[in-house]
Amino acid sequence: METPTFPQESTPPPTEAETFAAMIDAVRMFEGFSRWAVACRAEAIDRARLWTEATDLSVPTTGGPRWSPRVAGNRVLVTELACALRISERAAENLVAESQALVHDLPATRKALQDGRIGYRHAQVLIDHTNTLPPAGVAAVEEAVLPRAESLTVPKLDRATRDLRERLHPESITERHTKSVADRHVETCPANDGMAYLNAFLPAPEVTGIVNRLRDIAEQLKGEPGEERTRTQLMADAFTDLLLDGTTIAANASDSTATGVAVEDRSTPRIDAPIGGGIRPRVLVTVPVLTLLGRSEEPGTLEGYGPIDADTARRIAARAPSFTRILTHPETGAVLSVGRDRYAVPKDLRTWLRVRDETCRFPGCNRSAAGADVDHVTDWQYGGGTDYGNLVHLCRPHHRVKHHTAWSSRSASGGRVRWLSPSGHEYETQPATQVHPSAHKRLQVQGSATPIPDDPPF
Known part of the structure; x- marks a missing residue:
């Protein structure tokens, strides 16, 4: 006898609403993972902070009094985090402070973040509004605001927390404003x-x-x-x-x-005088020589900013008295002129290094070379020469880091600098501009028999 067959019950395809709901649920799931991860990151960063504070990471130095273990530990931690995470040192400092607050001052907030009930921006609102409150005030704000944080957007949470902070702060707003004005x-x-x-x-x-x-x-x-x-x-x-x-x-x-x-005051006379009249800033602008001659539209480079359009580069090079014109060879990239009327590599080594580096050469630092120190990569006392291959710009804070902690550096080809951090990680910085100090003669453009002109118009 043949076994009877029954029709299989088919599952209806999902509706458009169900498909979209599944997509949103996936986003929420991954957001929960990221919130859990940043809560765990806070604990890891704070463990590193506690370790550096308990360990003497300062080194003997000839660059002034030896740093205290606490100062050296803080600088080592901040620079290591900035390099490892590819963030600025200011961002790394904020991350260390926020992690400390979450672990020690706002444990319920960190738990809510770890459980995925709030986001990191919500946690930052509570950190920002409680970082100057006494412990009792911190606990009061967290207890009152945290339950609402799970259902409020970040701007609404910020407004809800601000008034409570004002009532609980031991200092008047006048006193706090006076202190903040100093940070303008x-x-x-x-x-x-x-x-x-x-x-x-x-x-x-x-x-x-x-x-x-x-x-x-x-x-x-x-x-x-x-x-x-x-x-x-x-x-x-x-x-x-x-x-x-x-x-x-x-x-x-x-x-x-x-x-x-x-x-x-309308009763007193107005003085219509230019502010800072006659004072002009010195700005470096690098212009490819073919761009200057109108044969190319290759962008120029404005110091501290980056590429600028060819027309602006030509206008600055030809007319602006407050800009120092730097011409580069179209093929070799060699510097032809730095604010002079001849096409030869300048003898002023500091200017040449400023053109090459543009910024501090510590990993991740963007402070302008214009206000930085010129440092020997290999110290003079250890045989380092005073030449372009052994000189780089370091801002004053990173100059001190190099001499007061176990950060070390060495030169590499092409103007590169290789850095070794106290934890043993390696980082490399590249020069902003590839310039060649060996070009000491007039250069011709693309085989032209006519040398590049010394005089305007450009």
């Missing part, structure tokens, strides 16, 4: 397409006054006949004009209001 500063950040950001950390009233003035200027200019720039462009142009060729008023022509914004 201006910094730059390169952007794409020949642009850059100029960031200023200033008291809020002054920032408000600056923005309001720029807005008023833009509104005034907007009404001028033929003005086609947008309000945003006008504010940016006014900002630039005021800083480069602006005016100022006498010291007694301003008054400090209750909000801290400087306002003009």
Whole structure:
């Protein structure tokens, strides 16, 4: 007798909503993994911190008094983390401080992060708002805010925590603001397409006054006949004009209001004098010689920034008095001129090194070579020569790290420097510009029988 067969029950294909839900669930799952990982990273970093604080990592040095074990340990840890993780030393310092706070001051926050209930940015909000509170205040903020953190976005959590911090802080906001004003500063950040950001950390009233003035200027200019720039462009142009060729008023022509914004006293005369008149910064711009002659559109290089378009490079090289023109050979890359009217490698070794390095040569450091020390890779007292192959720029902090800790370096071909960290890891830094000091004669362009001209126009 033949065994009867029954139709197999088929599984219906997932709906579009179910497919999309599965994708979102996968994202949440991997996000949970990353949150667990950063919580574990915090513990690992804090263990390293405790070890460096308990170990004397300073070394004998001829570069001044020996660092204390605590200072040497901190510098070794920060530089090691920065190199290992390919992050800035400021970011590494923040990571060490945040890890210490999560492990010792905010254990419930670290547990919530490890369980995936909050993200690292949520944890950073609690760290930022509690890092100056006494222990009782830290515990109170964590207890009150952490349950809400699981359902709030980072900006909303920040607002919810700010008021509570103000009520619990032992110092008045006036006292804290006075201390913060001492940290005011201006910094730059390169952007794409020949642009850059100029960031200023200033008291809020002054920032408000600056923005309001720029807005008023833009509104005034907007009404001028033929003005086609947008309000945003006008504010940016006014900002630039005021800083480069602006005016100022006498010291007694301003008054400090209750909000801290400087306002003009109309009863006193205004002094329309250029700010810093006659003072021009020295800026290096490297221009391929074919670009300068109009035979190529290869970008130039602005010191501390990077590539700039050929037209801007030609304009700066031909006219701008505050820029030092550096010409390079189109084939060899050899430096032909550094602000001089002849095409030979300059005798000023410091200028040559500045062109080659551009920044501090410690791994990951971007501080400009313009303000850095020129250091012997192999110390002079140990036979190191004073020549381009043994000289590099080191900013003052990293110069001290080299002489006060077990970080060491040695030269390699092509201007490279190989660094050995106290933990035994190796890192290598490359020169920013490949320049060749052996070119001491006039060079011709692509076989042309006519030497490169010494004189403008360019």
